[in-house]
Structures are given as C-alpha cells and as structure tokens.
Amino acid sequence: MRFIDTSIGKKVIMAVTGIALVKFLFIHLIGNSTIFLGPEGINAYAKGLHSLPPIVWGFRLIMLLIFGIHIYFAVQLTLDNKKAKPIGYSVDKNLAATFSGKTMIWTGLIILGFVIYHLLHFTLQITSPYFIASSHPDNFGRPDVFKMVILSFQKISIALIYALSITALALHLSHGVQSIFQTLGLNGDYLMPKIKALGLALALILSIGYLSIPAAIQLGIISL
C-alpha cells in the first residue's frame, strides 16, 4: 500500500497543504490591510502585485492546486471515516474527534462556496458588474480596487456573506491547527492545551483581521 493511501499519509498531506493555505491567509490579510491606508495603500499594492503576470499566475496555479489537493483528501478521509465507523455502539468513545470531523467538512464546504463566490466577486468581478476596478482608474491610472471594495462592503448583504464565511473559516482553523499537530504526533497531555490555545489564537487573529475590513466599511471608518 502506498503512503498516500494510508490514513496517516492522507492526514500528512492535509496538514502540509493546510499549513500552505494558512500562510496564504496571512499574506492575503497583510495585503488587504493596506485598505486602511486609503486608495494610496491598496491600489498601489494591487498594481505592484499585477506588475509581474507570470509570477501572479504561477502563484495562483500553485495555490489552486494546493487548495484542490486539500479538498480531495478531506473528502477521501471523510468517506474513509464513514466506512470505518462502527455501527451499534451506544457510547462513541471518539465523540470529540467525530464531532470535530463533521464540523470540519461542513465549515470546509462553506469556505469552498465562499472562495468560489469571492473569486467571482473580486478577481473576476462578475457579481458586481456596476463597478469593474480596471475600467475605473484612480488619479494615478491604477485600477480603483479601493473603491471596488468600499462599494461592495457598503452593501449589508455582501458584508454579512463575508462575516458568516469568515466565522466558518475561524471554526475550521481552530480545529484544523490542532489536527496538524496531532498528525505530527504532538498531542501529549502537556502539549494539548497549548496546541488548542494556539489554534484558537491563529483563528482569532485571522478572522478578526478579515472581519475588520467589512466592519470598518459598514461603520463608516473607511469610506470614499
């Protein structure tokens, strides 16, 4: 049997791809936070990012592949767990693990739906055809990403879709980070509470960071 066909092999792949996705989330949050600097911040950042198309496209393809592998093995592990689940026990000794697993697949599906919507929204700009950033240059001739984001998050429906999706992301991360350490065998009685705290801290930092953008726009802290 090949390593990737074993349960631990699949979990290691989930952990490695999960770490890469968390790194992306930190980089993306730092980039997005330039919105707090006004159009000078985020429009300059977006222009810089797009100035080297081969690098942008290489990065996008690698991230897409990593995301796809993460989802593929998540589905595999969920199906394996279903097959292996004993039927007829009145007490499930692995209740916590089972609950965590179930939560992960549902929050994961919400994140998948969100990422598809998000790409249509800000990358392809199909869901908000009234404002295409590249057709509305700012005073320096750069696509007005600042205005695009502000106009979107001023709509309460869009701000709520993001808030709910980011909450699902927070739940997914707090369980996911713990699972990474468990897969690596770091799950002793002494380490477990610290690992749980780390998972929670990472989830809170990222989700509060992402939520702060639609929240600041809804509250009028950032405006046109």
Ligand code: HEM
């Ligand atoms: C307030 C929150 C967020 C804002 C303002 C935001 C903003 C943006 C913008 C403006 C783009 C387009 C970049 C481009 O076309 O070059 C983008 C792309 C993207 N975002 Fe977000 N984002 C947010 C949250 C998230 C979250 C939570 C995730 C993941 C779960 C995410 C994943 C992505 C991905 C995968 C792309 C495509 C990458 C690319 O186009 O290069 N974003 N985001």
